[in-house]
Amino acid sequence: EPRSTWCCLAWTLVVGTMNSLVFFMNLLLMFVIFTIVLLPTIVVVYFGFQCHSRVLHSAARYCRSILDDNSSSALIILGFIIMSPLIVVAMAIYCSLARRLRLFICFQPYSRAVYKGVKWRWYEEGGLCSCVKGWNTQVKAWV
Numbered sequence: 226e227p228r229s230t231w232c233c234l235a236w237t238l239v240v241g242t243m244n245s246l247v248f249f250m251n252l253l254l255m256f257v258i259f260t261i262v263l264l265p266t267i268v269v270v271y272f273g274f275q276c277h278s279r280v281l282h283s284a285a286r287y288c289r290s291i292l293d294d295n296s297s298s299a300l301i302i303l304g305f306i307i308m309s310p311l312i313v314v315a316m317a318i319y320c321s322l323a324r325r326l327r328l329f330i331c332f333q334p335y336s337r338a339v340y341k342g343v344k345w346r347w348y349e350e351g352g353l354c355s356c357v358k359g360w361n362t363q364v365k366a367w368v
Contacts, residue, residue: 233339240333247331254328255319262315266308273300 228236260267274280276288277297292300323329 227339236339237335240335244332247328251323251328254322258319258322259312259315262318263308263311266304266311269300269307270304273297273302273304277301 227233272292274297275283275285276292278294282288
C-alpha cells in the first residue's frame with residue numbers, strides 16, 4: 226500500500242541518502258584505482274612538461290643535465306601513448322572489483338520509499354550487498 230506524503234518524503238530522503246553514499250563510495254574506489262594504475266603515465270607526462278622549454282622549463286638539475294627538449298617531447302608522447310592501455314586495465318580492475326564486492330546491488334529502488342512492505346533489496350539476499358551469502362559462481366560479466 227502507498228505511504229502517506231510525509232512518510233514518503235522521509236523514506237525518499239533515506240533511500241536517496243543511501244544511494245548517494247553508495248555512489249560516492251563507488252566514485253572513491255574508481256578514483257583510487259585509476260590513480261594507482263595511471264601513476265606511471267602521470268609521472269612521465271609531468272616530467273616531460275616540466276622540463277620542456279616551451280612549457281615550464283624548470284631549473285631543476287635533471288632538466289638541465291638529462292632532459293632536453295627532444296627527450297621531454299618523447300616523454301610527453303610516451304606518456305600519452307601508454308595512457309590508453311592503462312585506462313583499459315584500470316577499468317577492468319574496477320569492474321572486476323565492483324562485481325566481486327557486488328557494489329551495484331547496494332543501490333536501492335525508490336519503490337522502497339513509496340510503498341509500505343517493500344523489503345530492502347540486500348535484505349532478501351542475505352545482508353548488506355550480499356556479503357553474508359556465498360559467492361555466486363554462475364554470474365559472469367564481460368569487460
